[in-house]
Amino acid sequence: METDPATHSAISGDEAQRIANRGNGGRDDASDVTRQWQGCRVLVIGDIVADEHVTGRPHRIAREAPVLVLEHTGSTLNPGGATNVAANLVALGARVALAGVVGDDQTGRELVIGLRDRGMDVAGVMVDPSRPTTTKTRIWAAGAQQQAQQLVVRLDRLDNRPLDPTVITPLVAYLEHAILETDAIVISDYENGVIHPEIIEACLPVARARGVTVVVDAHGGLARFRGATIFTPNQPEAETELGHSLTGDAGVETGARTLLDRLDAKAILITRGQEGMTLVTRDRPGAFHIAAHTMPAVDPTGAGDTVAATFTLAWLAGADASIAATLANTAASIAVSQAGTIAVTAAELRQTIAARRLPHASP
Structure with missing residues (x-):
């Protein structure tokens, strides 16, 4: 059966960008x-993660095993998980409050100091x-x-137990x-134990009653958040929730x-x-499909947070949902073009929008 082109849109990333560029002057x-979203208040709740990146220069092969020996050249500690969502929100111009848990350790202290220095509550x-x-x-x-890097290994230190009542x-x-002082809530669940049923119960009913936008970016168990405004799963997460695979644009749209x-x-x-x-969306039939931008991806870490x-x-700025998705797609393309977790700024996003306003774009 043919799909009505007015309700089913499958376009390239560049074409989506041209649509976004044209807009309607409003x-x-x-x-x-x-610019409209500057100063919006967002409460981020979720799993606080420190993303540590250690870089070394290949020196030789180890004697004890056929593995590289690296000479340390640098280390960075960046916000990850819910803190990467919050860092992106701040960089884009929002006023952000963060809720979550850290350990009583040096990493936690350094991370919190860094978040405070970014202007986060x-x-x-x-x-x-x-x-x-x-x-x-x-x-x-x-x-x-130092022009190219290869990820050698990732080491995770975590505790997935539910939070203690204290x-x-x-x-x-x-x-x-x-919740009484925010325009939106973003729930970022990396399944590290922070998003406890009591946390959900404290947020969702009150937010819904007050008309506060709730965005869920969860790695599993989406049904726990039924009634939230927006969900941003990746395709594997959506497939897990549905219990079957999704094939092609039509299959993903149905799912x-x-x-x-x-x-x-x-x-x-659904990010793909x-x-x-x-x-x-609830208010229109069909789907809006946006192809990934063609620029090379260096590191996909944190793209979903962006x-x-x-x-x-x-969404808070009142943009059409298709424009919101196009902006999200563009911001993600910036984030993955660099190694590590990157907080995309509003200035970078505007510059990219302008740069992709190709000469042959419609006026």
Whole structure:
């Protein structure tokens, strides 16, 4: 059966960009949207992760095993998980409050200081001495003249146990107050134990009653968040929730529409890696398919966090959902073009929008 072209859109990343560039001189102009969202208040709740990147120069092969010996050349500690969502929101111009848990360790202290220095409200970050700060260490072998890097290994330090009641109680108390002073909530669940049923119960009913936008970026168990406004799963997460694989644009569209109804949401944005994104919304039939940008991807780490942050702000700015998805797609392409977890700024996003306004684009 043929699909009505008015309700089923399958376009390239560049064509989506041209649509975003044209806009209508108002809320649907992509650059204008990035200005409209400045100062929006967003509460981020979820698993706080430290992304550590260690770089070394290949020196020789080890005697004890056929593995590289690297000479250390540098280390960085970046926000990951929920903190990467929050960092992207701040970089894009939002006022951000973060709620989550760190361990009583040096990594946690360094991470929180760094987040505070970015201008983030970290009053909702609780310290749990019984667990380490979740840390993902990536070790990179640097190429010639530091121009290329190869990921050698990743080491995770984490504790997936549910939170202790002594941590849940003050965290819930904080959330009950913070929800009253925010425009949107982003729930970032990396399944590291922070998104406890009591946390969900403290957020969703109140947010829905107050008309606060709730965006869920969860690695599993989407049904727990039924009634949230927006879900941004990747395709494997959507397939797990549905219990079957999704093939092609049509299959992903059908699956997204099923999730939309099952989760009682207003929008489902499924990220599909090299296949781009698929968006379905409650207020229109069909789907909006956006191909991935053709620029090379260096490191996909944190791209989903960038998508969730950008789509949230564009939604709050009143942009058409297709424009919001196009902006999220563009921001993600910036994030993956560099190694490590990257917080994309509003200026970078506007520059990229302008750069991709090709000479033959429609006026």
